[in-house]
Amino acid sequence: MKKLVSTVLKTVIFFLGWVIFISFTPDIKTDNQAYMRLWWEFAPFAILILFSVIFISLIEKGKYDWGDYLWRCFLG
Numbered sequence: 001m002k003k004l005v006s007t008v009l010k011t012v013i014f015f016l017g018w019v020i021f022i023s024f025t026p027d028i029k030t031d032n033q034a035y036m037r038l039w040w041e042f043a044p045f046a047i048l049i050l051f052s053v054i055f056i057s058l059i060e061k062g063k064y065d066w067g068d069y070l071w072r073c074f075l076g
Helices: 002-023 033-059 066-075
Strands: none
Touching (some): 002 033
16 A cells, blocks of 8 residues: 555656646747747657656665666667
8 A cells, every 4th residue: 555655646746747847848939830849749758858867866766777777768
């Protein structure tokens, strides 16, 4: 039961943190629709990756070997 509560709490904290980060993302000022669409697709993805790294560093301290983690991400 304790693990379930911990997992649910981490999930809620992660989602709310990501929403807060994404709400502060500035919108680009352009008349080109392609650039605007690219920004709308790229900004949430980039913030998701950034917030994931921050979240893992703060919440899961010491449980991840970053060299191995980055190598696995590179391998796909």
